[in-house]
Amino acid sequence: MNVQSETRKNMDKRQQILEATADLIAEQGLHSCPMAMVAKHACCGAGTIYRYFETKEELVQQLFLHLTEVMASHCMAGYDESACIKKRFYSFWGNFYRYMREHPRDRALMEQLSASPAISELQREKALEPMNKALTRLLAEGKSQMLIKDLPDEIITTMTFGSLTMMAKKQQLSPQMFPQAVQAEDLLNLCWDAIKA
The missing domain is CATH 1.10.10.60 (Homeodomain-like)
Incomplete structure (x- = not known):
């Protein structure tokens, strides 16, 4: 061989x-x-x-790194830093929502691993750094242009992340709650309306 x-x-x-x-x-x-x-x-x-x-902890850490790399590549697909703020918001979070909706295992896994003590805060920050950098720039520019509310980034990202993740989860676990297809654009409009200045 x-x-x-x-x-x-x-x-x-x-x-x-x-x-x-x-x-x-x-x-x-x-x-x-x-x-x-x-x-x-x-x-x-x-x-x-x-x-x-070497250990189960290392396996879990490597799995988390792998998962965040895959998720980051989906979130950043087609993301254009030179586009207007709203378009960047819709691109990033639309990609995120579609990924969570289309990959239920990864969504459930992210829930589990994000809360795991096997993943240190430093490891979590490092793994999420590519996405966080893009979001930090997006929010800073949006606030400076008075397009996004002047709230802490953590509040804005947690609200958006939580809303889209929960919608994906509900659609996967309780599809009967949604007799009509939920359009990503409608959800993104709701999130945008919540944070726009």
Whole structure:
């Protein structure tokens, strides 16, 4: 076996372990997810997991990093820093909402991992840095142009994040509550109206 195929096999196995862990945490919760169960779900031995991750905590941390990288790439897709404030708001948060709605496992996983003591505040900040930088610039420019209310960024982002995440969750868990399709544009209009100056 050549070095390249061995590397690919290792990356595939590592990814397989991450995916199995993601599935189990999203379905059963972090504390109901022992390494033996991860190994079984990943179709590997428990020892194989420890070749890639020294501890369960490291596995959870790497999973969080992977999840935030994927989420950031979705949120930033087509995001144009030179566009007007409203267009940037709709682009970023529209991408975020669609990602949360279309990836229920990742939404549930983000809920679990964001509250996990295995993820330090420093790790959380570092993982979310690309998205936070874009949002910080967006909000600063919006406030300086008097387009966005002069409230702390944390209030604005938490309100928007929470509203869109909860709508995605409700649509996934209780679709009967929404007999007509919920349009992303309508939700973004509500969020924009809540923060615009």
